Amino acid sequence: MHSITVTVNGQAYTKEVEARLLLVHFIRDVLALTGTHIGCDTSNCGACTILINGRSVKSCTQFAVQADGKEITTVEGMAGEALHPIQEGFKEEHGLQCGFCTPGMIMRASDLLSKNPNPSEEEIRWAISGNLCRCTGYNNIVKAIKYAASKMTEEVVES
Amino acid sequence: MEKRKEIFPLGIPGHNLGEIEREIDNTEPPAWPINEELKEVGKRINRIDARAKVTGQAKYTSDMQLPGMLYAKFLRANVPHATIRSIDTSKAENLPGVHAVHIVRNTSEEGEASETFPGVKYVGQPLAGVAADTLDIAKEAVSLIEVNYDEKSFVIDLEDAMQPDAPLVFDAPMGAQVDGGDVGVVHEGDKGEGNLRGPSTSSFYGGPRGDVEQGFAEADVIVEQTYRTQVHTHMPLETHGVVIDWTSDEMLVYASTQNTANVRNELADYFDLPKSKVRVICDFMGGGFGAKHSAGSFGPMAATLSKKTGRPVWLMIDRKEEHLAEGNRPNSIQTLKIGARNDGTLTAIDQKSYGTAGVGLGAGVGRVAQVLYECPNFRTEQYDVLTHAGPGAAWRAPGNVQGAFGVEQAIDELAEKLSMDPLALRDKIDKSEVRRVERMRGAERFGWSQRKKAGSSQGTIKKGMGMAQSCWPRFVTLNSSVEVRVLNDGSVEIRSSVQDIGTGTKTVLAQVVAEELGLKTTDITVRIGDTLFPDGPGSGGSVVTGSITPPARNAAYEVKMKLFEQLAAKWETESGKLVARDGQILHIEDASKKIAFKEALRGMRTGQITATASRTNDYGGFQQPWGLAYGDLGSVQFAEVSVNTDTGFVKVDRIVAAHSCGRPLNIGQLESQINGGVIQGVSYALYENRVMDSSTGHFMNANAHQYKVPYSMEIPEIEIEIVEEYTASSSTDAYGIGEPANIATAVAIANAVYNAIGVRIYEIPITPARILKALNKVYE
Numbered sequence: 059m060h061s062i063t064v065t066v067n068g069q070a071y072t073k074e075v076e077a078r079l080l081l082v083h084f085i086r087d088v089l090a091l092t093g094t095h096i097g098c099d100t101s102n103c104g105a106c107t108i109l110i111n112g113r114s115v116k117s118c119t120q121f122a123v124q125a126d127g128k129e130i131t132t133v134e135g136m137a138g139e140a141l142h143p144i145q146e147g148f149k150e151e152h153g154l155q156c157g158f159c160t161p162g163m164i165m166r167a168s169d170l171l172s173k174n175p176n177p178s179e180e181e182i183r184w185a186i187s188g189n190l191c192r193c194t195g196y197n198n199i200v201k202a203i204k205y206a207a208s209k210m211t212e213e214v215v216e217s
Numbered sequence: 218m219e220k221r222k223e224i225f226p227l228g229i230p231g232h233n234l235g236e237i238e239r240e241i242d243n244t245e246p247p248a249w250p251i252n253e254e255l256k257e258v259g260k261r262i263n264r265i266d267a268r269a270k271v272t273g274q275a276k277y278t279s280d281m282q283l284p285g286m287l288y289a290k291f292l293r294a295n296v297p298h299a300t301i302r303s304i305d306t307s308k309a310e311n312l313p314g315v316h317a318v319h320i321v322r323n324t325s326e327e328g329e330a331s332e333t334f335p336g337v338k339y340v341g342q343p344l345a346g347v348a349a350d351t352l353d354i355a356k357e358a359v360s361l362i363e364v365n366y367d368e369k370s371f372v373i374d375l376e377d378a379m380q381p382d383a384p385l386v387f388d389a390p391m392g393a394q395v396d397g398g399d400v401g402v403v404h405e406g407d408k409g410e411g412n413l414r415g416p417s418t419s420s421f422y423g424g425p426r427g428d429v430e431q432g433f434a435e436a437d438v439i440v441e442q443t444y445r446t447q448v449h450t451h452m453p454l455e456t457h458g459v460v461i462d463w464t465s466d467e468m469l470v471y472a473s474t475q476n477t478a479n480v481r482n483e484l485a486d487y488f489d490l491p492k493s494k495v496r497v498i499c500d501f502m503g504g505g506f507g508a509k510h511s512a513g514s515f516g517p518m519a520a521t522l523s524k525k526t527g528r529p530v531w532l533m534i535d536r537k538e539e540h541l542a543e544g545n546r547p548n549s550i551q552t553l554k555i556g557a558r559n560d561g562t563l564t565a566i567d568q569k570s571y572g573t574a575g576v577g578l579g580a581g582v583g584r585v586a587q588v589l590y591e592c593p594n595f596r597t598e599q600y601d602v603l604t605h606a607g608p609g610a611a612w613r614a615p616g617n618v619q620g621a622f623g624v625e626q627a628i629d630e631l632a633e634k635l636s637m638d639p640l641a642l643r644d645k646i647d648k649s650e651v652r653r654v655e656r657m658r659g660a661e662r663f664g665w666s667q668r669k670k671a672g673s674s675q676g677t678i679k680k681g682m683g684m685a686q687s688c689w690p691r692f693v694t695l696n697s698s699v700e701v702r703v704l705n706d707g708s709v710e711i712r713s714s715v716q717d718i719g720t721g722t723k724t725v726l727a728q729v730v731a732e733e734l735g736l737k738t739t740d741i742t743v744r745i746g747d748t749l750f751p752d753g754p755g756s757g758g759s760v761v762t763g764s765i766t767p768p769a770r771n772a773a774y775e776v777k778m779k780l781f782e783q784l785a786a787k788w789e790t791e792s793g794k795l796v797a798r799d800g801q802i803l804h805i806e807d808a809s810k811k812i813a814f815k816e817a818l819r820g821m822r823t824g825q826i827t828a829t830a831s832r833t834n835d836y837g838g839f840q841q842p843w844g845l846a847y848g849d850l851g852s853v854q855f856a857e858v859s860v861n862t863d864t865g866f867v868k869v870d871r872i873v874a875a876h877s878c879g880r881p882l883n884i885g886q887l888e889s890q891i892n893g894g895v896i897q898g899v900s901y902a903l904y905e906n907r908v909m910d911s912s913t914g915h916f917m918n919a920n921a922h923q924y925k926v927p928y929s930m931e932i933p934e935i936e937i938e939i940v941e942e943y944t945a946s947s948s949t950d951a952y953g954i955g956e957p958a959n960i961a962t963a964v965a966i967a968n969a970v971y972n973a974i975g976v977r978i979y980e981i982p983i984t985p986a987r988i989l990k991a992l993n994k995v996y997e
Contacts, residue, residue, distance in 0.1 A: 078353070092280035093273015095503070097454040098921035099536045105454060133273035141271065149267035152885040155893060156719025157270030158454040158503030164271060183929040190921065192454045192504050193719055194896035195889055196932045 062126040066091065067135030075122045082106040084122035085132060093133040093161045097190065104189030107162035108132050114169035116162075116188070133161035136168070143213070144168055144206040153202030155193035163189050167203045175211055179204070219243040225836070225945035226251050232654050237945050239836045246733065246774035246948050252880060252941060257732040258949075259941075261885040264724045265738060266501070266717070275501040278473040281460040283529040287316055289522050290355035291515070291538065292345040292362050294337040297605040297914025298371035298384065301334035301344070301364060308361040309347055314354035317525040318362070319518065320345045337366065338386060338576045339606050340914050341541025343514045348522040348530050371605040373911040375548060375573045378412040378604045386412055386576060386603035406578050409600070413571075416598035420584050421841055425596045432565025432594030436556025438634045444553065444623035445980040448573075448907040449546040450539075451612055452926060455503020457543045458533030459516055463523040470497045470516070473533070475505040475718045476755030478696075481748045483512040484520060492748075499716045499746040506897075507611035508544035509718075510755050540919035544610025545907060547572040547580035549619040555627050561635055561645040563592035572619065573602045574609025583616030585624045585960075588849070589688050590646040605914055611757055613894065614689060614956035618901065618963065622981065625685035625964040629971070633671070639684060639968070640665065651877045651942050652686055655853040658938050659684075659875035663855040672975020677863050680870075681973025684855045687960030689759060691846035691879075691952055693839070697764035697832040698751035701730055701772035703780065704825045707815030709734065709741050715753020715765050716746035720955065721886035722761055728882055729766045729949055733773040735797035736814060751829055759850065759953030762882065767947040768830040774948075775828035784817055835946045848944055850957045852876045854895070856933075856965040860973045862992055865985030868931075869899050869966055875938040879952040887954055888937050894958020895935050900927045902963035906982050 063072045066089060073088055085094050085108065094117060097105035106117040109131040136142040144167050147153060154160045163186060170177060170185040177185065182203045183196075191199060220240050225248045227237040234251070252259025269275040306318045321344055323335045334344070345362060349355040370384040377383055406414050418424055433439060453473075460471040468490065474480045474497070481497040484490070502509070519532035534543065549572040556564040566587075572580030581599035612618075632642040640656050647653070660666075668682040700712040711730055717723045727741035745753065754764040777797055784802060785792035788810050796803055802817050804810035812820075835846050855873040860866075872895050881887050904925040908917045918924045943950055963981055971977045976991040989995045 086280075087282070090282060091273070092276065092282075095277070095455070096279070097503075097536075100921055102921040103454060133271075137272050141268065145271035148271045149263050152261075152264070152889050154264070154267065154270055155721070155889050156454070156502065156504045157266075157275055158277065160270050161273050183932075186929045188928075190454065190926065190928060192452055192506075192926065193889070194893045194900075194927065194932070196896070196927075196929045197892055197935055198889060200929070 060123050062123055064125050064128060064130055066130045067132060077121065077123055079122045080118055081120045081122045081125050082117035085117060091132050091134050095158055095161060097158065102190065104166060105159050105162040107165040107189065109165055109168060112172060114166050133164055136164060143209040144171070144203065146209065147202035147205035151198050151201040151205050153195060153198045155195055159189060159191045163191070163199055167206065170203070171207055171210060176207055223248050226943040227945050229651060229654055229940060229942050233650070239945050241836050242833065244771070244775070245833070246770060251943060255732055257728045257738050258882055259880065260883070262724060262728060262738050262883055264721055264886070265727050265743060266723050277455055277501045277503055278458060278460055278471045278499065279455055279533045281471045281531065283460065283462055286460070286529040286531055287348040287350065287522070287526055288352040288355050289346050289348045289519055289530050289532040290352065290359050291343045291518065291534065292359045293538065293541065294342040294344055295340060296337060296366050296368050297340050297373070298369040299337040299366040300332065300369070301337060302367055303365045304334065304345060305363040306345065309358040312354065312358045312361060314350040315347060315358045316528065317348045317522050318345060319521050319525065340916065341538065341607055343518065343542065346518040346522055348526055371914050372412070373604055373606060373909045373914055375550065375571060375602055375604065377911070378573065378602050379571060381411055383412055386605060412603040414578060414601040414603065416600050417581055418598055420587060421845060422584060422588055427594030429565045429567050429594045429596045433554070433556045435558070436564045437559045438631065439554060439556045440627045440630045440634065441554040442627060442630070442979060444551045444626065446549045446619045446622055447982060448548045449612065449901055449905050450907055450924065451506045451508040451544055452539065452924065453504030453506060453508065456534045456536065456539045457509060457513060457515060459519050460529060460531045461519040461523045462529035463520050464527050464529065466494060468495045468520060470495065472497050472499050473502045474499050474509045475502070475716060475757060476510040477714045477716050477746055477748050478752045479510055479755055480512045480516060484516055487517050488520065497748045502716065502718060505718050505756065506613055507615065507757055510611070510757060513543065536921055537919045540924060541916055542607045544612070545607065546612035546618065547574040547609040549580065549582055551582055551619070551623045553586065553623045553627050555631055557631055557635065559635065561637055561642045563590055563646055565594040566592050568597040571600045571602050573604045573606065575604055575606035577608030579609055579615065581616045582620035582623070585617050585620040585688065589624060589686065591648055606909060613897065613959040617687070617689065618960050621685065621687055621960050622964045622967065625961065626967055626977065629683070629968045630977070643686060647686065649849065649851050651940055652851040652853055654940050655851065655875035655877065655938065658940065659853050659855055659873050662936055662938055663873040665855065668972065671972045674973055677861060679860045679862055679973040680857065681860065681969040681971065682855065682857050683965050683968025683972050684853060685961040685965035685968060687852045687957055689850040689957045689960065691763060691848055691850060692758045692760045693832060693835070693844035693846055694754035694760045694764040695832050695844050696752050697754045697768055698829055699753070699765060699769045699772050700751055700827055700829040701769065701776050702825050702827040703776055703818050705818055705821045707818045709736065711741060711743045711745070711769060712750035713745050713753040713765060714748045714750050715761060716756060718756035720890050721883060722756070722765070724886060725762060725766060725882045726769050729770045730773040733770050734777055734814065735799055735801065759956045761953055763879070763947070763952040764832050766882065766949040766951050768832050770948045772828045772830035775830060776826050779826045779828070780817060780821070783822060837946060846946060850878055850952055852957045852961055854961040854965045856969040858966060858969040858973055860970060860988060862974065865988035867903055867970060867983055867988060869933040871934045872962065873936045873938065874958070875940060876954060876957055877940040877942045878954045878957070879942055879944060879946070880950040881939055881941060882951050884939065887939060890954050891937050891958045892935055894955070895962050896927055896932055898959050898962020899933060899966065901981065902966040903982050
C-alpha cells in the first residue's frame, strides 16, 4: 500500500492505495465521485476524462499513485451555484441523451477552451475525437461547446 | 361508459390539415389543438434531468455503492461448443476476499440431454460467477476456476451452418425466444432441419398474398438481386448489469434496463417470488438500443450471489462480455425479386432470407417488403440459422433495417430500369400521404434536383446522391399506466415504472402534464423507472411516447377535475366553468374568481389528490386489438456522399432526414433521437462489423478499438425535417421515433454510393476494400 495526497475539486485527500489501483477507480470507488464514468476498459471511449493540473486525461490510463501531489478536477467540480458555461451549453443545445459520455465530453471541452477560447467547428471535432458517444449526439455536442465558448468569451469581455 | 363527441385536428399542417369528429369516453380530456397553439407541448424544451447529467449527480446502475456491497464477475466459456465434464472452483473459493462462487446449473432441458451443466454453445457463455470484496479479487478468482471441457465441432459462418452436414447447435426443437430480434414476424423454432429454423412467412399484417408467379409473368421489368448485411453489436456506453440486494425477504434490484417491469417479472418468475417482493429501479441508464429488456443471466446470478452471501452484489459486465454475450443485430443474406409494369406499378415481390442470431432466434428481415409499397402478389420466406455465437437481440427496428437495405436498393434499381426518377416511382407506388409530404419537403431541402446521372461524377473523388424510405408500425403497449399526484405544498408528481432510456421520456411526461395543468414543465417532478409505481411500457419498438403520454395526460386531467370540484364548491359555482392556465385557475365568466394553481393545492381537504390512468384504446380503434394502431411511422432520408476512387474511402457529407411521429412533443429531443438513428445508420453502412474467427469460434474485435464505431470526425451534416401529422388517435396523439430514425439511412447511403460511382454495392459495411473491388481496382 502507498500513501497518496491528491487534491480533488479543491479538497485534499490522503489515502492508502494499492499500486495497481487505477485513478478512475480511486475517484469512483474510494472518493465515491461517480460522475466520472467507465465505458470501455481500454482507454478508447473517454467517459472517464478528468483534469489533472488543468490538462484532460483519461483517468483509466493512470494509476492512482501517479496522481500523488496533483490537482484533479472531475465533473462534480465544474459547477458552482450556477452551472459552468460548458454544462449550460450541453443543457441548452440538447448535447446529451443518455448522458453517460457527458462528463467526459465536458472535461475534454474544458481543456480545449482553456487553450483555445474560440475554437472552430473542426477544432472542436478534433478535440473530442477521443470521446465516444454511442447515442451519437456529436453534432449537438459540438454546438454545446460552441455555446460555451461564446458565453465564456462574453464573460471575459464583461469582466 | 358515457360518451361524448369531440372535434380533433386531422392531417398535416401546411398540406391537408382538417378536422374530424370522434366519439370518445367522457373520461377523456378535451381535444388539444395543433402544437402551434400549445404552450409546453411541441416546443424545444430543455431536458428536466439535464442538470443531473451535466453535474455528475445522475446515478447510473454502475455507480451504485451499497453498504457491504460485494463485486461479482462471470466465468465465461472460452470454447464455442462443448460438454462440461467438471468445474473445479476450490482454488477460487479459497482465495482471500472471495465470499461465494455459484455455478450455472442446467435448468433447461430444451434442446439438451439432462446434464449437470448446460452445454456450451458459444464463446462467452456464462458458466459461473464469483462475489468478492473487490472487482480485482473477483477477476482473479475467476481465473482460478478450472473447467474440464469435452470439446465438439462447431460452426460459425452463416452459410457453413446451412450445410446439411454442419455441426448442430441444438439437436432438438426450440421454442420462440422472448427477447428475439424481431418484432412481429413469427420465428418458428419448432420447424426446420439441421441448423435451419422456419421459414416464417407471415406477420401481424397477414401472410402471403396473390400469385407471385403470375405477377412476374405480368411484369415488364424485373429486378433480382442478393443483398448481404453484417452482424452489428449494440455497444451501449454503459454495459449491461445490475446491483442486487436480496438480504431481506424483498429483492431490491438496480438495473441498467430499458424495461423495469419486465426485469421484475423475469426475476419474480425465475425465483418463484410474488411480483410485489421484487423491486426494480432504473433512474438513469447509459444506452440500450434494444438489448436491455431482460434480466439476462446477470440478474439471476447477482440475485443468487446476494442470497448466498447476505450482502448486496454489484454485477456489471465489461466491454468484451458486452460484445460476446449481450446481443447483436443478426446478419442476413437476402434474395429479392421485384417485378413492375412500365408505368412503375409493382406486380410481384418475392423475398427469401437467411440470417443468424447465433444461439438465438429472430434473424428475419422484417416487414418492409410486405407493407412499404402496394403490390398485389407477395411472398416472403425468412429462415433463422443457428450458429455457435452469442445471441442476437432487438436492435432499433429489428429485422426491418436489414430488410430495407434490400428493398430500397431494388426499388432504386427498378426506377433506373424504368427510366423514372426514384422519387417519381415512389410517388406512384407508395400510398402514404405523410411520406409523400416528406419526399416533397425533404427533396426541396436536400436539393434533389441537383442529382446527376449515376457514375457521371468526374475526378478521383466522386459525389453522389441517394434516398430511401422506411415504415414502422404504430405500436401501443396497452399495459401502460401512470399516476399523477398533486400535493398540498403546491407540488406535482408523476409516477410510473416506465424508464427513460435517454430519449427524454421524463421530460415529455412533464410537458404533457404541465400543459394539462396550465403549469411549466419545470414545475413537475417526475419519478419513473421504479416498479413500486404503476407498470409502464418497455422502451422498445418506439412504443413509449404513444403508450405512456396519453394516460399521463388523462391522469392529470382527472386530478384537475377533482381539484376543480373542491374549488367550485368553495366558490359556489360549477366545476365545468373553471380552467387552468398560466399557473392559475380561473373562472371563465367571473374574473373575480381566480387563484394561483399552487395556492389552490394548499387549500385541498387532503394532503394529496391522485389519479392513475391506463392507456385507453385509440379513438378510432386499432388494426389489431393488442395495440397495433392504424397508419405507420414513415420516413424519407436523403444522403450525399463522396467516394474516393483511389482509396475506396466513403465519406457521408450530408443527410436530410424527413420524419413524422404524429404530434411531436419536444423538438430538441426528437432531433437528438433522429441524429442518433442517422449516425448509427451511417456506422452500420460503413464501419461496424463483428469479426468472428471461424477456426476458433472467437469474436476477434470484441472491444472498443477494433470494433469500429463513429467518433466526432465521421459525422455528416444532418438536417431534420419534422412533419407534424394529426390522426386524432389519443389524448396526446403522439408517437415515438426511435426505430424510424434508423431504418432508411444505410440504404440511402448505398443508393448514393451507386449514384457516385455507377456500380452497386450489395453488401455492408461498404468498406474501402469493397469499393475498390467494385471498381475493379484489386485483383484476387
